[in-house]
Amino acid sequence: MANPQPDQFTKLSNELYEAIMKTDFSKRQRNILDLIMRLSYGCRKKFAILRPSDFEVVGVLRGHIKKELEYLQMANVLHIEGEVYTLNKDYDSWRVSITKTFNDEKYQKILSRNLAQNVTETVTKVTEMVTDPEDESYQNSNTPVTKTVTPIADEPYSHVASEVPKESIKDIQEEEEEEAFRTSLDAYQYSFKKFHMTGHIQGYIRSLYNRGVSEKFVIEVILEMGERGIGPDVNYMRKLAEDWLEKGCLTRAEARRRREAKGVPRAIxxxxxxxxxxxxxxxxxxxxxxxxxxxxxxxxxxxxxxxxxxxxxxx
CATH class of the missing domain: 1.20.5 (Single alpha-helices involved in coiled-coils or other helix-helix interfaces)
Structure with missing residues (x-):
């Protein structure tokens, strides 16, 4: 019978693990991350040495691994240099949607309940040991040990549940309701009905990010191309984006208002x-x-x- 012991374990912070848990990764993507974490943090180092065929051990076949790795790299979740794979711990920079059903307030209550249960059992054991009637040393003692220990179990770790993370999940969910697309990859898949983003477009999008252009602007450009019936053409994308930047248009609505101001509105x-x-x-x-x-x-x-x-x- 399996009986694993805690002497060998993967040292991973709860904060990073929770970020992975609440992010909307697919099954294949999660298997990839699990393998990388096991071979990096599980081996007491920050990186893993892997080949594409190695991911077959976690069920990701060669026909899928290329596009999954490109997605995770484009989403800034992984840093890949040859056979060196590193998990980006700055989860705020990940360009992957949050799981829609995740509720941080509910999760904190669940976490607090489990922490409370753990503390209650510990305190109960300590109390039973201290108040053992067979222990004559306690009967002859005047120190109120139980009064000091027991109240901790009334509201254990209540401050843990009241802590607010630096990025509220509720705000993210409200933003998702207001905006249909949170990442350029979401907009790309919707506009062009293609999962794989071309290397030329990836390179141009990175150049926009390096120039300080926002993710929202890139999303608007991709959606505009989709509305015009344009395919994933990097030259057209570059021309459209540079034209918008030159004119100070950051959204499709601003570009439309500018066209209408010139007397060339789109036909109803x-x-x-x-x-x-x-x-x-x-x-x-x-x-x-x-x-x-x-x-x-x-x-x-x-x-x-x-x-x-x-x-x-x-x-």
């Missing part, structure tokens, strides 16, 4: 796909008109030039 009831098709038709018609105009101009020039040519031949 039209869709992005229809607008694009209409634009193509207009461009094609314009090119045909320009070609016909050039043809007429060449014919006209030929007529005027003919008498001069005749004179040159016969003089």
């Amino acid at each position: 009831g039209s869709t992005p796909q229809r607008n694009r098709q209409e634009q193509r038709n207009e461009d094609a018609a314009r090119k045909i008109r320009e070609a016909e105009e050039r043809e007429r101009e060449r014919d006209s020039q030929a007529v005027h030039a003919y008498p001069e040519r005749v004179q040159q031949l016969y003089l």
